[in-house]
Amino acid sequence: MFAKFCHGKEAETPAPFNEDALPHQFDARRRTSVSAECWNQACDVPTQRLTGGCAKAAITPIPVNTNKQSVVPPSDINRTVVSLRKTLFFKELSEDLMQQVLHALKSRKIEAGKEIICQGDEGDDLYVLDKGKVEYIKDDKKVGEASDGATFGELALMYNAPRAATVRSLEPCEVYTLDRITFKRIMVAKLSRKRLHSQQVLSHIDVFSHLPESTQLKISDALQPLTFQKGDVIIKEGDSGSDFFLIDEGTVEVTANGEHKTTLGSGSYFGELALIYDLPRAATVTATSDLLKLEDLSKRGFEQLIGPDLVEELRRRDPRRLH
Template structure:
């Protein structure tokens, strides 16, 4: 009998008693762009230029106010319908590459990035056009499709100096998407060109909508997991907010038998194969599909992986590390005490 798998009733999830792995969460307090040996930083105080010999530039006037708007997923009073601006495949690829490499979007998943790319609108500029002005209100984030743009910074009212130049693939203005903060620099088109722009409201709606959908989906999964069935709704919500999506291509190994694991996974979409080496013989077991989960023993102890799980085609999973689970919900033993029946069931499987 396989000690890492057991069947669940219909309409419930299958599970594999092994363990897993993933990424971070969106947070942006500063907007930075490396400029040769300078760095432009939009912060609470002002723009700061740092060279090889750092020379801090402080705002001698009043402090700049930076305010963040509510990002509560429940803030959406009406269903959000994402905007789709037609673009060629090559344009989408270029925008996607630029957005994905921007620090603001590093924690966005594939669906969120696709929605962001679809929502960006085309903006043609002529040489000499002022795209953003230092100290002005920031409402848009830009990706350069074509052309060159110069970046100027004025220190304490002095004559602006050129500190950088953007070209195709460059992006700027990300702080405007998260905060009501004034622009830290002036950007002027050096040549005619084309930009792709995303406004703050659309960006925030995309994040809130996708975050809300994810939370509901993950909470639904967690309610069906017998191991966590005794949790309160707010506890499941906390766990749901820490889950991160990962995508695996066909044949890619998610977890490997014998490895030490510290995460567990829930399959969001796709299918995964389950194999286990028993006395030198590779055995195949029923595959896992949407809603199935594995690796929950990582939340209870340090057992090595009991099987190898690999992607069949495109596989999307949500995972959470043990450290985050313990940090949010306290010692795992507290959960075990409230769910002894499942814990004893798992312990008995370990003896098989």
């Protein structure tokens, strides 16, 4: 069993947590899910864990010291960023958060034939394979290989799940590691910014702006940003409807039966009719600006979060009466 090898492997000195940098209430060694850890959204920092809600008081942020030299040599930074951006989590990470990631990385050399990650273990670090080759083993079966530029080990950190596979070095490897605490802090900062942005988009749309803040927050959390380019068809007349859209930035043209009906811009929404009447799409909606940024609410989210009063209001504002 690989698990045996794994648990019998040489203990690698774990990167020490810089507990001095943590707020005193925060237990760095505690392992809980992100949702169970409580974070101060406004300043992207963990706060005291409380039953039933987050602590309100702002607590000193954990600084990632971006003045100190990153262990990644300047010549390798682009390559490391490219490697990180291959994973979904880092794909659209803002530049400043990416800088924080780069400054928190630690470098490690690993001999050939070592278990870097062991299936079933708790996740401590995320790995960027800078040089070398590894194999992935699941339930004692080899399921894949990866070489320079691969990133692995993020799933257990993201989902607070046990390691899904063993990762073993096939040759001497050089890796960069990102510790769990920094990963989670970046993750919460990213989510918190996303939430704030979605909330701003929502609050600029008349019909949503009067909703209670708690409802706005729930809807904001369910929104997913999407980007389109000029000419992209977002909705096709006659199709069944699965999403509702808010326009964050840019414009769309609405056509029905081949006729121009209207142009919509930021502060508008579309795609509600198919969902509220359970009918095929009444019109085609096409991006007309070079860049179109939308916030997407799935049909499920729409059904769960848009209450009867709001549905009634959307019915009252049926655009077919206007244009």
